[in-house]
Structure formats: C-alpha cells, structure tokens
Amino acid sequence: MQTITKYLVLLILCLNLHCVYAQDTIANVNNKHKIEELKKLRDDIKNQEKEFLKAEVEAINRRLENADISNEEAEKLKKDAAKKRALNIENRIAIVSNKISLLQRNEEGYNANEDEELSKIGISIGGEEGSFAGINITNKNKPKKYDLRTTSDFVIAFGLNNAIIEGENLDDSPYKFGGSRFFEIGWAWKTRVFKNSNFLRLKYGYSFQINGLKPKDNNYFVQDGNQTILEEFPEDLKKSKLSITNLVFPVHFEFGPSKKIDKDTYFRYSTDNQFKIGIGGYAGFNIGSRQKLKYELDGERTKDKQKKSFNTTNLVYGLSTYIAFDEVAFYVKYDLSPIFKDQTTDQNNISVGVRFDMD
Numbered sequence: 170m171q172t173i174t175k176y177l178v179l180l181i182l183c184l185n186l187h188c189v190y191a192q193d194t195i196a197n198v199n200n201k202h203k204i205e206e207l208k209k210l211r212d213d214i215k216n217q218e219k220e221f222l223k224a225e226v227e228a229i230n231r232r233l234e235n236a237d238i239s240n241e242e243a244e245k246l247k248k249d250a251a252k253k254r255a256l257n258i259e260n261r262i263a264i265v266s267n268k269i270s271l272l273q274r275n276e277e278g279y280n281a282n283e284d285e286e287l288s289k290i291g292i293s294i295g296g297e298e299g300s301f302a303g304i305n306i307t308n309k310n311k312p313k314k315y316d317l318r319t320t321s322d323f324v325i326a327f328g329l330n331n332a333i334i335e336g337e338n339l340d341d342s343p344y345k346f347g348g349s350r351f352f353e354i355g356w357a358w359k360t361r362v363f364k365n366s367n368f369l370r371l372k373y374g375y376s377f378q379i380n381g382l383k384p385k386d387n388n389y390f391v392q393d394g395n396q397t398i399l400e401e402f403p404e405d406l407k408k409s410k411l412s413i414t415n416l417v418f419p420v421h422f423e424f425g426p427s428k429k430i431d432k433d434t435y436f437r438y439s440t441d442n443q444f445k446i447g448i449g450g451y452a453g454f455n456i457g458s459r460q461k462l463k464y465e466l467d468g469e470r471t472k473d474k475q476k477k478s479f480n481t482t483n484l485v486y487g488l489s490t491y492i493a494f495d496e497v498a499f500y501v502k503y504d505l506s507p508i509f510k511d512q513t514t515d516q517n518n519i520s521v522g523v524r525f526d527m528d
Contacts, residue, residue: 200272200275203272204269204272204273207265207268207269207272208269210265211262211265211266211269214258214261214262214265215258218254218257218258218261219254220312221254221257221312222250222251222254223312224312224313224314224315224434224435225247225250225254225312225433225434226247226250227315228315228433228434228435229243229246229247229250230243231315231316312434313434313435314435315434315435315436316435316436317435317437318360318361319358319359319360319361320358320359320528321356321357321358321359321374321528322356322357322359322526322527322528323356323526323527323528324353324354324355324356324357324374324376324524324525324526324527325353325354325524325525325527326351326352326353326354326500326522326523326524326525327350327351327352327353327522327523328350328351328500328520328521328522328523329346329347329349329350329351329520329521329522330349330350330351330380330381330382330518330519330520331344331346331349331382331518331519332344332382332508332516332517332518332519333503333516333517333519334514334515334516335514335515335516336514339519343384343385343386343388343399344382344383344384344385345383345384345385348383348410349381349382349383350381351378351379351380351381351520351522352378352379352381353376353377353378353379353524354376354377355374355375355376355377355419356374356375356376357372357373357374357376357419357526358372358373358374359371359372359423360372360373361438367427367429367438367440368424368425368426368427369422369423369424370422370423370424371420371421371422371423372419372420372421372422372423372447372449373418373419373420373421374418374419375416375417375418375419376416376417376418376419376451377414377415377416378414378415378416378417378502379412379413379414379415380412380413380415380508380518380520381410381411381412381413382410382411382413382508383408383409383410383411384399384409384411386401387401387402387405387406387409388400388401388402388409389402389406389409389460389462390411390460390479392477392478392479392480395480395510395511396480396511396512396513397479397480397481397509397512402462402464404464404465404466405464405465406462406463406464407463407464407465407470408461408462408463409460409461409462409463410460410461411458411459411460411479412458412459412460412461413455413457413458413481413508413518414455414456414457414458414459415453415454415455415456415485416453416454416456417451417452417453417485418451418452418453419449419450419451419489420449420450420451421447421448421449421450421489421490421491422447422448422449423445423446423447424445424446424447424448425440425443425444425445425446426440426443426444427439427440427443428440428441428443440495441495442494442495443494443495444492444493444494445492445493445494445498446490446491446492446493447489447490447491447492447493447498448490449488449489449490450486450487450488450489451485451486451487451489451502452484452485452486452487453484453485453486454483454484454485455481455482455483455484455485457476458476458477458478458479458481459474459475459476460473460474460475460479461473461474461475462474462475479509480509480510480511480512481508481509481510482506482507482508482509482510483510484506485504485506486504486505486506487502487503487504487505487506487518488502488503488505489501489502489503490502491524493524493526496525496526496527496528497523497524497525498523498524498525498526499523499524500520500521500522500523500524501519501520501521502519502520503517503518503519503520504517504518504519505517
C-alpha cells in the first residue's frame with residue numbers, strides 16, 4: 170500500500186512539474202511576442218503623433234480660413250500643438266522602452282498588465298470613415314477626419330401594402346388592407362451636397378424590399394400562361410399570401426436643419442432630434458416570388474409553398490418619400506413598374522408605413 174502511495178505522489182509531482190514547465194514555456198512565448206509588438210509600436214509612435222499633428226494643423230488652418238482666429242492665434246496654436254506632440258513622442262517612447270526592459274528582465278512567466286494598448290483596432294456599426302456596408306474598422310491611433318461629408322445608416326421599414334389597379338379605386342382592391350404588408354431592410358449612405366451647409370443631403374444605398382399581397386374571398390394567384398389571375402381555391406383557405414422580393418437601389422434628396430458640432434480638430438453636422446424630408450425613388454430587380462397557402466384537406470392541416478415567377482416584373486422602379494423626426498419616419502413608396510408584366514390590366518404596388526434610419 171505504501172509503495173502504491175509513493176508512486177501516486179511521484180506521479181502527481183511529475184504532472185505538476187510538467188504543467189509548470191508548460192505554463193512557463195507559454196509565458197515565454199507570449200512575452201517574446203509582446204516584446205516584438207512593443208518594439209513595432211515604438212517605431213510607429215513618431216508616425217502616429219505626426220499624423221495627429223498634421224490633423225491639428227489642418228484644423229487650425231481651416232479656422233484661419235474661416236476667419237475664426239487671427240494669424241497670431243493660428244501660429245501660437247500650431248507651436249503649442251507641435252510642442253505637445255514632441256513631448257508625447259518622448260514620453261510614449263520612454264513608457265514603451267521601459268515596458269520592453271521590464272519584460273526582458275522577467276521573461277520567465279512574468280505577466281504584466283499592458284500600460285498601453287498594443288492593438289487599437291475596433292469593429293463597430295455606424296457611419297464614420299473606414300466603413301464598408303456599415304461595418305467600421307477603426308484605428309484609435311488615427312486622428313479623426315476634419316470634415317466628414319459622408320455618413321451611413323442602417324435602414325429598416327415596415328407597414329401596410331396593397332395595389333392600385335388601373336381603372337379601379339383603392340377601396341375596390343381585391344387584397345386585404347390589414348393582412349397585406351411590406352418589409353424593407355438595407356443600408357444607406359448620406360453625403361452633404363454643399364461645403365458649408367448641411368441643409369441638403371444626397372442619400373443613396375441598397376435595400377431588400379418584400380411586398381406581400383393577401384387576396385380576399387378565399388382567392389389565390391394562378392399563373393395561366395403570360396397572365397396571372399385570382400381564382401377561388403377549392404378548399405377553405407386559412408392563409409393565402411404572395412410575397413415578392415426585390416433588390417433595389419434607392420436615391421433620395423434629404424432636406425432639413427442640422428446642428429453643427431465644433432471641436433478643436435474636427436467638426437460634424439448632426440441631425441439628431443431634427444425634422445427631415447426625403448424625396449426620391451428607387452430602381453432594381455426582382456429576385457424571387459413565392460405564394461404560401463394554408464388550408465385543411467381531409468381534416469389535416471396542409472401548407473403549400475409555390476416558388477415561381479407568377480409573371481412578376483423583372484425590373485422594378487418607383488417613387489418614395491419620407492418625413493422624419495430624428496430616426497423615425499413616415500414612409501410611402503409606389504412602384505411605377507407594374508406588379509405583373511403583360512397583363513390586360515396593370516397593377517402597381519403601394520406601401521405605407523414607418524421607417525427607421527439608425528446610424
């Protein structure tokens with residue numbers, strides 16, 4: 170029994186020593202990696218501070234051009250900025266050099282907290298510089314652009330949908346008003362048109378629009394050659410809905426006041442808590458149509474999903490407008506292109522709802 174106990178104790182000690190050795194090895198590798206990163210950061214500090222100084226001088230020159238400051242004030246501000254950046258270079262290099270020395274002296278398992286962030290890359294959703302489709306990759310060591318004329322918004326809209334039929338009133342529509350709905354999701358860029366005013370903006374982007382139509386009176390859509398018609402379904406329908414999905418590229422002129430935010434090194438225009446009006450249109454193409462039917466057959470619930478063209482128009486285009494306060498808007502869009510092509514009577518889609526433009 171004592172022999173077994175000795176072997177067990179020896180085995181546990183060996184395992185502990187192995188774990189300690191492995192941790193020390195990992196720590197060594199990590200410290201060496203940190204030292205290399207710190208050396209690279211030390212080399213980059215001068216360039217980073219020079220970029221900040223360049224941005225500050227640019228901002229001072231803009232203020233001078235706008236007659237916000239005098240020549241004497243501009244020269245003083247430039248000298249102060251240069252002095253500050255020179256001291257920043259000296260202090261930051263000293264900090265990083267001390268950190269390198271600290272890690273080199275304590276290579277075996279030393280786990281020091283980072284006094285200065287080695288990686289200052291972030292991912293966020295918004296409309297600042299460096300964004301692609303709303304995803305921003307930002308470097309905190311990069312100065313802000315003095316004048317950012319283009320921003321971006323995430324767009325989502327939904328509401329009621331129906332059709333205006335040639336020669337008929339909207340009240341006579343064969344589609345349910347409450348049951349027929351639309352949904353839109355996309356991304357929009359917004360560019361200030363004038364240099365010194367943000368009253369007029371050009372807004373453009375891409376959106377996926379899903380327009381739904383629910384027929385009344387137990388009807389459903391039937392594709393008969395090049396005609397799409399409504400017919401009565403032989404069973405009692407629980408649900409009948411045609412969904413048309415379009416990829417469109419909207420363009421709007423947006424009007425409205427904004428608040429100017431002035432900082433030492435940059436300025437921005439903000440439309441937060443402001444009224445705005447957008448007038449424009451969209452064009453794109455149909456990317457899919459689907460009809461969903463729900464009914465009971467011989468006492469069993471049945472679902473049919475029919476994916477086909479239903480003679481829907483391939484190229485779509487229309488007009489749209491919105492009236493907004495802050496991020497929320499009343500939104501209307503109308504297809505100038507007919508819902509179904511080559512029909513004896515044209516039907517044009519119309520949507521009314523709410524829209525959110527979130528930066």
